Amino acid sequence: MLKFDAITIGKSVTARREYLGMSIDELAQKTGISVKRIKKIEAGESQPHISPLARIAFALGIMIEELMKAEPDHEKSTDK
Secondary structure, eight states, X not given: OOOXXXXXXXXXXXXXXXXXXXXXXXXXXXXXXXXXXXXXXXXXXOOOOHHHHHHHHHHHTSXXXXXXXXXXXXXXXXXX
């Protein structure tokens, strides 16, 4: 099983979800993943497998690789 940094993934999920103005309840409904599990993923307390990550990425409209980045693309500044 591939392992990913749970904290980075959690921060990425939270950032993208909030960027889209989506609630945890909405994400849970779109993915079929429980609210409790999504909260654990966002807190970095759960090491999700590829299948839930893929469902989350799809619901958030991004590639799964985006969830593994420390700084999501939508947060990068172009003013540098």
